[in-house]
Amino acid sequence: MEVVLAETLNIRKTYEKQNLFTKKRDQVSAVNGVSLKIRKGYSVGLIGESGSGKSTLGRMMVGLETPTEGQALFRGQSISNISLRQMRPLRRNIQMIFQNSSSVFDTSYTVGESIAEVIKNSEKASKKECLEKVETILEQVGLDALYAQRYPKELSGGQRQRANIARALVLHPEFVVCDEPVSSLDYSLRKQILTLLNDLRNKFGLTYLFITHDLSCVPYVCDIMAIMYAGKIVEQIDLKKNSMQNALHPYTSLLFSCIPAKVPAERKKCTVESIIDTTVIPDSKYCCRFFPRCPCCTERCTNEEPLLKEVASGHFVACHIV
């Protein structure tokens, strides 16, 4: 049995929104009771539309956000309600690759200085050691060591994303949350970066939580795929035991139908009726949150909440119809 590296226990996050004029307070729940276990060496893909709470979940697992309810654990230790001082030794094992590589780096620092700062924060190292480490990691992500002296604006988008990955991996963390690492990149660079992430995973034995909205890159990097809708995980498939095509939840099949064809001959007829967004997510706790958009919704879906159940080994679905 592998070690469970990162874990969430029925985690919730609600944001309070105050109307500027009426002073009325609204609650927006971003993550709504998610329990997720990530074993060491596995890479979990978290897929959902924008607003489904996937980034919030990722940030809570790194300890950047405090959950309203529930806990995020790392190696069995809670990281949700501990002080920054207690967090510091853990931090070097939990890192995050942020989506927007241009806002990660301080524009007045060189790339090398930015990465060296990460090292200085968690260990005592002389300037020379720092520089050596920075240069090694830059070479490992496929950049020349000379790039350490460049400023972020002098790098292209793909190079900056590599530097961003280098920044996250310089301390050799065990667990890395990748928040949409390729969605801001050019088509031709996407595969390069994903291959790099795979190589680094084999080299360092990393564990990934891979957040994305694009299903097409999932088989490339992930072992487990978790589909999230409106703050809940609606389907979870272990891709080592099951094929991705076996997905059962209507939302997953909707996502599948949105993947563009690979070649013009494979174009399928667009099933837009179910795509048309009624972005209204029902408030009630006692219903399936997907029912307004679901093509095969029944009465049961409107008054009873489906729970995750195991339909095959390593395949969980939260849907009444399945």
Added chain:
Amino acid sequence: MQYKTKQGVQSENKALEIRSLSLDYIMQDQSIHAVVDLNLVARTGKITALVGESGSGKSTVALAVMGIQDKNAVIPGGEIYLAGTDILSMPKKGLRSYISNHAGIIFQDPIDSLNPLLTVGEQLVEAVLIHEKITKKQAFTIALNQLLAVSLPQPEELMKKYPFMLSGGMCQRVMIAIASVFRPALLIADEPTTALDVTVQAQILHQLDSMRKRDGTAILLITHDLGVVAEIADDVCVMKDGYIVESGTADDIFSNPQHTYTRQLLAAAL
């Protein structure tokens, strides 16, 4: 018409024809050749995709067609026939209204392209009133129909909303509505789905597809995503460093790529 017009019968089904267009950006110490000797045709009712990496000059082409290129851009040669007339040889006066009557453009970031201080309705009505001298009420009805045409639910409610209240996909559809108010012959979509989710991307692509079928609009789709191209485009032009390296129908490009760069791009598919 006193301007150069293209001879021949074929011109009717070509909404846009670009002939050996070159464009340079003049900097203080150097000039950059952004577009070199480019030939491109967008046929009526078809989707022409212009594919390339960032920095290959594809957006520059779009801006040049709309006549909104940067001030330091110089066009040393070439012709851009928009709906049969060369817009580069037209006098400045009347150029803007000619272009805006025949072409519309939507940009990559939908939320930033709308005015944050005006409601969606005000912006749509403004677009209608620029083109035609009618009363505000009539313009309002046209605007409403326009929103219905891009399948946005509850258009009356939507007209009173500000851009920040809408999602990215809705904003992009409002942009399509504004750009297509007067059924332009050409719609330029500059990376219309890059900033959007896959589900929303499917909606927007469907919207563009139904628009060219309904109105016979020629669509010039600028993108770096070959997935989008495979899904929707009829003709494809592959652009690299200002040159078009390969062009042809979508089937040809995907099944039988000739240029090394096109092969590289196709190999980058996941």
